[in-house]
Amino acid sequence: MNASTELTSGPRPAESRSGAPAGRRKQTGSQRAGGIALTTLTWVLGLAFFFPVLWMALTGFKSEAEAYSDPPTLFFVPTLEQYRSVFDRGVLPYLLNSVWATLISAILVIVLATPAAYALSIKPVKRTQDVLFFFISTKMLPVAAVIVPLYVAAQQLSLADNIWTLVILYTAMNLPIAVWMMRSFFMEVPKEMLEAARVDGATLPQMLRQVLMPVVLPGVAATALICLIFSWNEFFFAVNLTAARAATVPVFLVGFITSEGLYWAQLSAAATLASLPVILAGWAAQKQLVRGLSMGAVK
Amino acid sequence: MSTVQTAERPTPAPASMTPEMKKAVRRTGWVRRAPLMPALIFAILVTQLPFLLTIFYSLQSWNLVRPGSSEFVGLANYVNVFADSTFRGAALRTILITGGCVLIAMLFGVLLAILLDRPFRGRGVVRTLLITPFLVMPVAGALLWKTTIFDPLFGLLNFVLSPFGVDSVAWVSQYPMAAVITALVWQWTPFMMLLVLAGLQSQGKDVLEASATDGANRWQTFRWVTLPHLRRYIELGLLLGSIYVVNTFDTIYMMTQGGPGTSTTNLPFYLYQRAFLGFDVGQAAALGVVTVIGTIIVATVAMRLIFRSFSREDS
Numbered sequence: 354m355n356a357s358t359e360l361t362s363g364p365r366p367a368e369s370r371s372g373a374p375a376g377r378r379k380q381t382g383s384q385r386a387g388g389i390a391l392t393t394l395t396w397v398l399g400l401a402f403f404f405p406v407l408w409m410a411l412t413g414f415k416s417e418a419e420a421y422s423d424p425p426t427l428f429f430v431p432t433l434e435q436y437r438s439v440f441d442r443g444v445l446p447y448l449l450n451s452v453w454a455t456l457i458s459a460i461l462v463i464v465l466a467t468p469a470a471y472a473l474s475i476k477p478v479k480r481t482q483d484v485l486f487f488f489i490s491t492k493m494l495p496v497a498a499v500i501v502p503l504y505v506a507a508q509q510l511s512l513a514d515n516i517w518t519l520v521i522l523y524t525a526m527n528l529p530i531a532v533w534m535m536r537s538f539f540m541e542v543p544k545e546m547l548e549a550a551r552v553d554g555a556t557l558p559q560m561l562r563q564v565l566m567p568v569v570l571p572g573v574a575a576t577a578l579i580c581l582i583f584s585w586n587e588f589f590f591a592v593n594l595t596a597a598r599a600a601t602v603p604v605f606l607v608g609f610i611t612s613e614g615l616y617w618a619q620l621s622a623a624a625t626l627a628s629l630p631v632i633l634a635g636w637a638a639q640k641q642l643v644r645g646l647s648m649g650a651v652k
Numbered sequence: 653m654s655t656v657q658t659a660e661r662p663t664p665a666p667a668s669m670t671p672e673m674k675k676a677v678r679r680t681g682w683v684r685r686a687p688l689m690p691a692l693i694f695a696i697l698v699t700q701l702p703f704l705l706t707i708f709y710s711l712q713s714w715n716l717v718r719p720g721s722s723e724f725v726g727l728a729n730y731v732n733v734f735a736d737s738t739f740r741g742a743a744l745r746t747i748l749i750t751g752g753c754v755l756i757a758m759l760f761g762v763l764l765a766i767l768l769d770r771p772f773r774g775r776g777v778v779r780t781l782l783i784t785p786f787l788v789m790p791v792a793g794a795l796l797w798k799t800t801i802f803d804p805l806f807g808l809l810n811f812v813l814s815p816f817g818v819d820s821v822a823w824v825s826q827y828p829m830a831a832v833i834t835a836l837v838w839q840w841t842p843f844m845m846l847l848v849l850a851g852l853q854s855q856g857k858d859v860l861e862a863s864a865t866d867g868a869n870r871w872q873t874f875r876w877v878t879l880p881h882l883r884r885y886i887e888l889g890l891l892l893g894s895i896y897v898v899n900t901f902d903t904i905y906m907m908t909q910g911g912p913g914t915s916t917t918n919l920p921f922y923l924y925q926r927a928f929l930g931f932d933v934g935q936a937a938a939l940g941v942v943t944v945i946g947t948i949i950v951a952t953v954a955m956r957l958i959f960r961s962f963s964r965e966d967s
Contacts, residue, residue, distance in 0.1 A: 388772070395767040399778035402841065406784050408808070409796050423806050465694055468687030478684045484692065486955070491699040493951040495899055497920035498940030501927045502705035525698035528691060586789045588902040589920070593928060603791040603902070610795070610906060617799055617806075624792035635787035636780055643846040650888060651850045 406632075413622035420618035435622035444623065447605040451585060454516055454601060458523035459580040462531045463573055465524070470535035475542065475565070485536070488529040489648065496526075500593055507594055514596045522594075523584040530583070530648050531576045537649030538572030539565070571641075578638040579645030585631050602627045703944065709937035722934075729938035738914055739939060742922040743946070746898060748829070749918055753836040753900075754844075754893040758886060760837065761844025766874075768845070769852040786842035794906035797835040798824055828908050828916045835903055840896075844889045851885030852878070891954050898947065919943050 412420050414431035473481050503522070507513045542565060550564050588603040595604060606627060609620045635642060644652050710729050714722035733739055768779055785793070801808050802823035810821055824831045855878060863873045901920040904910060910917035910925065917925070923943065927936035 388770075391767060391770065392772040395764075395772065395778055396774065398764060398767065399781040402838065403781035403784055405793070405796055405801065405838070406788055408800060409788075409792070412800060420800075421806050423811065425806075425808060425811055465691040469691035472684060472686075472688035476684050478688055479681070484688065487692075488695060489955065490948070490952065491695055493895055493947055493955075494699060494703065495920060495923075495940070495943050495947055497899065497901065497923040498944045499699075499702040499706055500924065501709060501933050501936050501940065502702040504927070505709075505933070506702070506705070521698060525695060528695055532691060582787065586791075588791050588905070589899075589924075592905070593924070603789060606789075606791045606795060607906075620795060620799065624789070624796060628787070628789045628792050631789065632784060632787045635783065639780065639783065642783065643850045646843055647847060647850075647888060647892065651847055651885065652854075 406628075409621045409628075410625050411621075412618055413625045415618045415621075417616065417618045420621065435618045436626070438619050439623045439626060442608070442619075442623075444602070444605055444626065447600055447602045448626075450516055450519075450595075450599055451601040454519040454523060454599075455581050455584040458520045458527065458584050459577045461520065461524040462527045462580050463577055466528055466531035466535050466576065467569075467573065469532050470539050471565075473532070474536045474539035475547070485533065488532050491525070492529045496589055500589070503590075504594060513594070514598045514600075516595075516599045518594050519584075519587075519590060519599065519601065522590050523580075523587060526587070527580040527583055530645065531580060533648035533650075534576045534579065534645055535569070535572055535649075537644065537652075538569050542568045575638060575641035575645060578634055578641065581634060582631050706937045706940050706944075709933050710941050712934045712937075714933040715931050725934065729934045730942070732935060733938050733942050738917070738922065739942075741914060742917050742919050743943075745829075745916065746918040746920075749833060749836065749900060749916075750894050750897045752833045753840055753897050754890055756833070756837045757840040757893065758844045758848075758889060760841040761846075761889065762848050762882075762886070764841065764845045765848035765852055768849055782845060783842040785838050786840070788839070790839060790902045791906055793839055794835055794903040797831070797838070798907045802831055824907060825912055828912060832903060832907055832916050835907065836897060836900060839903075840893055843893060847885050847889040847892075848882060851882045855881050887957075891951075894954075895951065 413435055414433070415426060415429050416432060416434065419426040419429045472478050473484060478484065503518075504513075507515070507518050512518045546564050547560065550560050555563070586603065587601075591601045591604050592607065595601065606620075606623060609616060609623065638645075711724060711726060712722045713725040713728070764782060768775065768782070799807070804810065804820050804822040807823070809823060810818060813821075859877060860873060863877050868876070899920055900918060901924065904916055904918060904921045905924075908916045910921045914922075919939075923936055923939050926932055926939060930936070
């Protein structure tokens with residue numbers, strides 16, 4: 354808010370023509386000062402929100418004595434000791450399970466969602482709206498409500514503690530997001546382009562490859578990334594449906610609840626390691642993040 | 653802006669068509685439907701089937717630790733659900749956690765989005781910093797808040813507040829609800845910020861300039877031009893945020909285990925407790941059904957309203 358204008362909330366803009374300062378375009382000294390203040394405030398808030406992440410990353414390189422100190426240790430000699438302990442604790446199988454569950458389900462989601470999105474946009478089926486709302490309504494089903502039958506079914510199909518159980522559930526979990534998101538990319542394909550290709554006598558495969566693919570491919574990548582983020586961080590299914598064999602990284606972190614007091618540095622190293630893939634992926638896909646999170650509604 | 657309306661509406665078969673023509677129309681209908689089917693069938697199998705089973709189990713008395721103990725009991729489980737004061741408490745706390753988190757996160761989100769919507773040095777970096785809390789694994793985030801920040805002896809919060817005479821407060825056990833909501837707000841603010849920022853940036857510069865030429869000051873422009881434009885982005889953020897936050901399990905599992913007592917037990921955590929700590933399948937299933945019905949009623953209404961407002965503005 355700049356200092357030269359009064360805070361009058363009452364009149365609508367059109368009515369307050371008279372009180373306008375003349376030279377709005379030129380930056381005055383007070384405006385520049387205001388700008389600097391706002392920039393500083395933005396930076397301070399940004400750093401404040403980031404601070405817990407930074408502190409986690411730093412603590413992971415401390416010794417346990419340095420992590421568990423009052424006042425907090427700011428300067429220290431970094432050590433990789435904690436990361437070694439995390440691997441000694443056997444994080445590797447958990448990491449591999451996470452990688453497989455995440456990757457395979459992302460591929461499945463794309464394979465299922467891309468043709469579905471096509472059938473809901475380019476060549477729409479009847480009752481497209483209803484189908485779209487059906488997909489999104491499955492997102493509203495509280496997962497905790499169906500955990501019992503899922504657990505029993507997994508037991509009876511010998512899929513208990515099996516990575517494929519997670520693959521199937523993560524695919525179902527991300528499918529609605531992917532359908533909506535992919536659809537928003539298909540809707541961007543200019544109709545004239547499709548029409549022109551058809552007039553030129555392009556066959557369906559030609560049309561898919563030469564007209565649709567180039568427009569939609571970035572969408573496939575963005576959708577896959579969003580799926581990776583959600584599956585990697587998923588905890589509820591993982592903790593309830595897996596045990597020693599198929600447990601993923603979030604389940605590994607549960608082991609730190611009880612022994613937290615003595616192992617802050619190790620805990621931080623493990624938490625950093627667990628979060629790093631998604632943080633990097635999210636940073637890389639920043640531009641697409643909002644579209645994925647809003648299921649394609651916002652670009 | 654995406655739309656909910658269809659790009660090319662399939663024409664319904666008029667009554668005057670010959671049987672062959674009708675058959676052809678039906679065939680093209682199936683050709684159109686074929687690409688959709690695998691996804692639709694998969695979604696129905698994996699999401700609706702378990703729900704039907706939940707309804708079936710909810711009519712049984714069945715304890716997991718006693719195999720073969722299942723028997724049909726009708727609506728007895730439902731009677732128990734509505735007589736269960738812990739369930740009512742959990743439902744209330746779910747609303748409190750969801751509403752509190754989503755509203756506070758939205759306030760921060762709007763503030764941060766406005767601050768980010770002006771050019772300044774390092775804008776990209778600050779944006780990157782601000783989205784990070786959303787990317788941190790929630791389980792990891794909850795553990796960190798509980799230990800390095802909220803710990804009574806060595807936590808950062810008590811250290812920062814110690815000059816103000818605050819000493820050795822055990823945040824998580826003394827203020828469990830506030831502690832949980834704080835961690836959730838931290839996690840969800842970036843989500844809200846991104847949506848609102850997208851809204852701000854989709855605003856036509858000409859509209860803002862017109863309002864400035866008309867002599868509106870910045871507050872007036874914000875109140876009468878920007879805010880109405882942002883409204884549907886805010887609504888969308890609140891709705892989608894609620895859908896996710898209502899299911900919060902990881903943060904509560906890691907920070908408080910629903911406690912002390914049941915002071916932070918929300919519905920997902922209570923359902924989990926009943927199913928996996930009580931092994932009471934029938935009771936847990938009935939709880940699930942009631943939860944689902946409640947959620948669906950609230951969410952469908954909100955959903956229709958909000959997505960309608962999105963498609964209306966497009967057309």
